[in-house]
Amino acid sequence: MAFELTEDFIKELQEHLSLAENNAVLELVNEIPEQDLSAILYELETEESVALLNILTTEKSAQVISELDTDIRLKILKHYSPEQIASFIQFIDSDDAVDLINELSVKTGEEVIAFIQNPEKADHIIDLLHYDEDCAGGLMAKELIKANLNWTIDRCIEEIRAQSKNVDKVFSVYVVDDNMRLLGLLSLKKLLLSDEHAIVADIYDPTIKSIESYRSGTEVADLMRKYDLETIPVVNVQGKLLGRITIDDVIDLITEQADLERQIMAGISNDTEEDDSVWLLSKSRLPWLIVGMIGGILGAQFIGLFENVIHQVTAMAFFIPLITATGGNVGIQSSSMIVQSLARDSTYIAMNPDRFIKGFVVSLINGIAISSLVFIFNLVLKQEMDLALTVSIALFCVVLVSSFMGTITPLILFRFGVNPALASGPFITTANDLLGLGIYFSVAHLLYSF
Amino acid sequence: MAFELTEDFIKELQEHLSLAENNAVLELVNEIPEQDLSAILYELETEESVALLNILTTEKSAQVISELDTDIRLKILKHYSPEQIASFIQFIDSDDAVDLINELSVKTGEEVIAFIQNPEKADHIIDLLHYDEDCAGGLMAKELIKANLNWTIDRCIEEIRAQSKNVDKVFSVYVVDDNMRLLGLLSLKKLLLSDEHAIVADIYDPTIKSIESYRSGTEVADLMRKYDLETIPVVNVQGKLLGRITIDDVIDLITEQADLERQIMAGISNDTEEDDSVWLLSKSRLPWLIVGMIGGILGAQFIGLFENVIHQVTAMAFFIPLITATGGNVGIQSSSMIVQSLARDSTYIAMNPDRFIKGFVVSLINGIAISSLVFIFNLVLKQEMDLALTVSIALFCVVLVSSFMGTITPLILFRFGVNPALASGPFITTANDLLGLGIYFSVAHLLYSF
Numbered sequence: 001m002a003f004e005l006t007e008d009f010i011k012e013l014q015e016h017l018s019l020a021e022n023n024a025v026l027e028l029v030n031e032i033p034e035q036d037l038s039a040i041l042y043e044l045e046t047e048e049s050v051a052l053l054n055i056l057t058t059e060k061s062a063q064v065i066s067e068l069d070t071d072i073r074l075k076i077l078k079h080y081s082p083e084q085i086a087s088f089i090q091f092i093d094s095d096d097a098v099d100l101i102n103e104l105s106v107k108t109g110e111e112v113i114a115f116i117q118n119p120e121k122a123d124h125i126i127d128l129l130h131y132d133e134d135c136a137g138g139l140m141a142k143e144l145i146k147a148n149l150n151w152t153i154d155r156c157i158e159e160i161r162a163q164s165k166n167v168d169k170v171f172s173v174y175v176v177d178d179n180m181r182l183l184g185l186l187s188l189k190k191l192l193l194s195d196e197h198a199i200v201a202d203i204y205d206p207t208i209k210s211i212e213s214y215r216s217g218t219e220v221a222d223l224m225r226k227y228d229l230e231t232i233p234v235v236n237v238q239g240k241l242l243g244r245i246t247i248d249d250v251i252d253l254i255t256e257q258a259d260l261e262r263q264i265m266a267g268i269s270n271d272t273e274e275d276d277s278v279w280l281l282s283k284s285r286l287p288w289l290i291v292g293m294i295g296g297i298l299g300a301q302f303i304g305l306f307e308n309v310i311h312q313v314t315a316m317a318f319f320i321p322l323i324t325a326t327g328g329n330v331g332i333q334s335s336s337m338i339v340q341s342l343a344r345d346s347t348y349i350a351m352n353p354d355r356f357i358k359g360f361v362v363s364l365i366n367g368i369a370i371s372s373l374v375f376i377f378n379l380v381l382k383q384e385m386d387l388a389l390t391v392s393i394a395l396f397c398v399v400l401v402s403s404f405m406g407t408i409t410p411l412i413l414f415r416f417g418v419n420p421a422l423a424s425g426p427f428i429t430t431a432n433d434l435l436g437l438g439i440y441f442s443v444a445h446l447l448y449s450f
Numbered sequence: 451m452a453f454e455l456t457e458d459f460i461k462e463l464q465e466h467l468s469l470a471e472n473n474a475v476l477e478l479v480n481e482i483p484e485q486d487l488s489a490i491l492y493e494l495e496t497e498e499s500v501a502l503l504n505i506l507t508t509e510k511s512a513q514v515i516s517e518l519d520t521d522i523r524l525k526i527l528k529h530y531s532p533e534q535i536a537s538f539i540q541f542i543d544s545d546d547a548v549d550l551i552n553e554l555s556v557k558t559g560e561e562v563i564a565f566i567q568n569p570e571k572a573d574h575i576i577d578l579l580h581y582d583e584d585c586a587g588g589l590m591a592k593e594l595i596k597a598n599l600n601w602t603i604d605r606c607i608e609e610i611r612a613q614s615k616n617v618d619k620v621f622s623v624y625v626v627d628d629n630m631r632l633l634g635l636l637s638l639k640k641l642l643l644s645d646e647h648a649i650v651a652d653i654y655d656p657t658i659k660s661i662e663s664y665r666s667g668t669e670v671a672d673l674m675r676k677y678d679l680e681t682i683p684v685v686n687v688q689g690k691l692l693g694r695i696t697i698d699d700v701i702d703l704i705t706e707q708a709d710l711e712r713q714i715m716a717g718i719s720n721d722t723e724e725d726d727s728v729w730l731l732s733k734s735r736l737p738w739l740i741v742g743m744i745g746g747i748l749g750a751q752f753i754g755l756f757e758n759v760i761h762q763v764t765a766m767a768f769f770i771p772l773i774t775a776t777g778g779n780v781g782i783q784s785s786s787m788i789v790q791s792l793a794r795d796s797t798y799i800a801m802n803p804d805r806f807i808k809g810f811v812v813s814l815i816n817g818i819a820i821s822s823l824v825f826i827f828n829l830v831l832k833q834e835m836d837l838a839l840t841v842s843i844a845l846f847c848v849v850l851v852s853s854f855m856g857t858i859t860p861l862i863l864f865r866f867g868v869n870p871a872l873a874s875g876p877f878i879t880t881a882n883d884l885l886g887l888g889i890y891f892s893v894a895h896l897l898y899s900f
Contacts, residue, residue: 296772322746
């Protein structure tokens with residue numbers, strides 16, 4: 001039942017656009033939801049997109065524009081005056097409108113706000129501009145329906161009717177006192193089933209989850225996920241109702257966080273996508289490659305100190321990749337478990353001694369398993385006994401140390417407000433490479449007593 | 451405003467439970483939502499949990515049980531007869547009830563179903579048992595409110611009143627024809643604002659997104675995310691309305707998929723959590739450590755072939771970690787971009803030649819950057835020219851090859867129905883370690899003409 005974007009469709013659309021056949025264009029795109037229309041714009045030239053938007057109604061264009069990603073939206077909005085942008089904003093919810101205005105230059109943004117006809121809308125937007133993008137205040141929209149405690153059901157319904165143009169999705173009405181303090185909510189279901197003369201105070205549900213505007217987006221997501229909420233009201237420290245956050249914005253947030261974490265784990269800085277420019281893609285990958293490279297050069301310098309050892313026992317060199325790879329793998333395994341726990345629960349108690357003991361026992365078991373297996377391999381492959389011992393003892397120590405590093409690093413990063421996923425990326429691999437080499441050659445030094 | 455779990459609270463609760471002070475227990479937990487109560491159960495002994503559940507009403511206990519994870523839920527349900535479990539199920543939505551029954555043994559599950567008093571509920575559950583857990587049919591609940599096209603608004607409201615006990619969250623009514631084929635929906639807002647004598651056919655919204663029961667959970671998530679849906683109706687191939695999926699279940703799915711992907715990237719098999727047993731944790735990590743180990747042993751054998759080279763030019767060994775680490779880093783960077791694209795859009799066209807060309811150019815830029823930097827380093831550090839050349843040429847080739855491997859591997863895995871994130875884990879690191887060593891010594895062989 002979903003619209004499917006085909007090359008033929010794009011070709012046909014482009015043809016009609018180039019010939020300015022507005023009716024044909026409208027016929028083609030009329031039934032297509034704004035989410036799919038915005039996907040179509042990614043396939044068009046900016047000029048074609050603007051031509052298409054100009055054919056649509058202002059409301060539809062506004063919806064399409066509100067769905068776009070920053071980069072393409074900016075390109076398109078360059079073709080519109082602040083006054084025209086303001087006319088789009090009339091049809092965009094306040095939270096999305098603020099995102100859009102924040103992308104513009106400060107000057108253009110202020111001009112746009114000045115042109116907004118609806119004073120309530122303008123107030124909402126100016127209000128929301130104060131909040132940091134990643135906190136509850138920055139995620140909320142001002143559009144919601146509130147009812148006073150003393151209203152009748154009839155009056156509530158009239159309020160919904162009056163507001164229904166501004167508020168797209170209504171599942172419930174927020175109940176407030178005379179000072180606008182949030183008291184509870186009244187679901188539409190309850191409203192529908194209640195007598196029209198009933199008083200809100202007698203039927204509303206006072207057990208409501210709300211969140212303060214300064215809370216982080218992660219806290220919002222945790223709360224909504226835990227209590228299966230579709231919307232959550234946002235209040236200030238005095239309990240006054242400020243706005244509401246809808247679940248679709250939280251889903252976007254969860255998805256973005258998962259993407260960000262994946263990129264950090266993979267050693268890609270910036271928020272890049274496959275369709276970004278070659279230059280941007282290279283630039284976002286290079287920093288971690290350079291970190292890895294510096295690690296590699298340091299490693300080379302370090303091994304250089306043991307040139308004599310390798311010269312005497314060349315086979316020492318054969319096992320370098322085994323040592324470094326095992327350290328890297330163990331480190332990422334350990335850190336990812338911590339990152340997972342931190343991602344699930346932001347109130348997580350970080351420095352729990354049990355965690356370290358458990359991690360130690362797990363790595364003890366795996367360390368013994370891996371080093372014994374390698375020892376058997378080496379005996380079967382007829383390596384020298386001294387070397388086989390060196391490799392297995394070093395490997396065992398590497399597993400223990402890397403596991404400890406993988407556990408402690410994300411916790412330390414988290415404590416200092418850095419995304420702990422960083423500890424599951426090239427960072428830990430590079431650090432563990434060096435540590436592993438240190439352990440390997442130290443063990444060799446002891447065993448061979450060079 | 452959220453409940454906070456403290457050690458003191460648990461101690462007090464345990465004391466009351468041990469003394470069978472039921473009223474004190476009730477007073478303590480009365481105001482606590484089921485989601486927090488289920489979190490409390492993780493801190494109690496199974497016997498204590500059962501004692502607590504027995505003090506609560508059956509409805510509340512059922513809600514708490516429905517929130518639990520499989521392992522702890524199974525432990526608790528062992529203390530209840532099939533008849534008692536059936537009495538809990540009366541209060542659990544059909545989708546969660548099926549999840550619960552699927553966790554029991556087949557025999558117990560059938561006994562439980564036989565004891566369910568409400569025949570409609572039993573039918574719903576038997577119906578849902580047919581669906582695979584990960585498809586739309588397995589995610590849906592049967593509880594929903596439907597209205598015939600020819601009904602009046604009044605009749606709709608009566609239907610909601612009759613059903614409101616069974617259906618927890620009502621945002622809209624699904625409109626069907628006489629053959630139960632889904633035609634559209636009627637939002638509660640519209641219902642509330644319409645005249646009570648109006649006919650459904652005249653006011654319902656026919657533009658509705660629905661999904662077939664056989665579609666994957668990922669497709670459900672994509673669709674609901676794209677169109678900002680709170681619920682989506684599920685239909686069969688004939689378009690008959692079967693059930694509905696609510697967004698909270700999809701959020702759980704998205705979170706689980708992100709967790710799974712992180713584990714795969716980190717080389718952890720099974721779905722493990724930090725609080726699993728030491729044995730389970732070790733077992734889930736060992737397989738990929740062994741893969742890495744076998745890679746390391748093969749690497750050792752391979753380098754062994756070049757024993758003479760290393761014996762003559764010991765410094766060759768110094769740069770082994772640099773070569774392998776760079777290969778690993780580049781491979782994971784490339785594969786994670788593909789994994790991201792695949793995660794965002796399941797209908798993604800995989801084998802796009804542009805992608806390979808772009809990836810090639812990006813790795814060309816980064817390859818030149820990294821190998822030039824290393825070359826300069828090596829000259830500054832007064833390495834031999836032949837060696838400096840070998841390292842930089844090998845490094846350049848490693849970046850190109852690893853990038854290609856990182857691009858193609860997730861696409862191949864995806865084509866064969868394997869989770870592409872596997873290509874961002876130890877798999878790619880191990881493969882690229884071996885490839886890197888091969889390239890390094892081949893270049894040395896050519897340059898030094900041994």
